[in-house]
Amino acid sequence: MAVLRKLARPLLAAPFVTGGLRTLRRPDAVAEVLQPVVRAVGERVPALAGDPLRLVRVTGTIQAAAGLLLATGRAPRLAALTLAASLVPTSLAAHAYWTVEDPEERARQRAHFLTDLSALGGLLIAAADTHGKPSLAYRSRHALDHRHPVKAVRRPARTLAAHTADRAKAVAAALPGAR
Numbered sequence: 001m002a003v004l005r006k007l008a009r010p011l012l013a014a015p016f017v018t019g020g021l022r023t024l025r026r027p028d029a030v031a032e033v034l035q036p037v038v039r040a041v042g043e044r045v046p047a048l049a050g051d052p053l054r055l056v057r058v059t060g061t062i063q064a065a066a067g068l069l070l071a072t073g074r075a076p077r078l079a080a081l082t083l084a085a086s087l088v089p090t091s092l093a094a095h096a097y098w099t100v101e102d103p104e105e106r107a108r109q110r111a112h113f114l115t116d117l118s119a120l121g122g123l124l125i126a127a128a129d130t131h132g133k134p135s136l137a138y139r140s141r142h143a144l145d146h147r148h149p150v151k152a153v154r155r156p157a158r159t160l161a162a163h164t165a166d167r168a169k170a171v172a173a174a175l176p177g178a179r
Contacts, residue, residue, distance in 0.1 A: 005129070006073070012122050013071035016083050020064030027056040034059075037093035062086050070126065080126035087123065091116035 023030045031038065031052050038052040063086055069079035095116060097109035134142075 010071040013067040016063045016067035020060040023060030027053045031056045034093045037089045077127050080123045084123040087120055
């Protein structure tokens with residue numbers, strides 16, 4: 001399975017790395033297509049409201065960086081979730097086939113939208129992949145289920161030396177003339 005991960009992650013990340021770098025090189029072309037999303041995000045995040053090119057550059061940077069992290073296996077779950085979060089608004093804006101009138105263009109946009117939808121599914125699977133190790137939630141849940149019940153509070157075990165010293169004091173106290 002490790003071989004599949006080493007092969008699948010770069011394949012899944014490649015479109016995001018290339019798309020993010022292309023967006024960074026030519027943000028103007030992408031900003032026109034993503035204008036509805038840029039406006040919506042600008043309303044919700046005032047820091048990005050002024051310059052739509054800045055939002056496009058931030059998205060391109062996030063996609064390129066998260067794609068590189070996913071491809072190299074560094075924080076792959078976080079990278080996959082980040083890519084999934086950035087993919088949803090861009091797909092809805094760039095491939096809104098339900099708004100297109102021309103049947104050929106509509107079919108083309110639908111195909112792109114479904115491709116993005118399949119990439120989203122792959123990213124969600126990658127985000128859930130724990131490398132065959134139990135997740136933190138699983139480990140913490142089972143640690144609580146399998147704990148040993150405490151029957152009574154015990155005194156700490158006494159060492160042999162402490163026990164021998166106490167015995168010697170008791171014997172010495174019992175001898176005649178001791179006091």
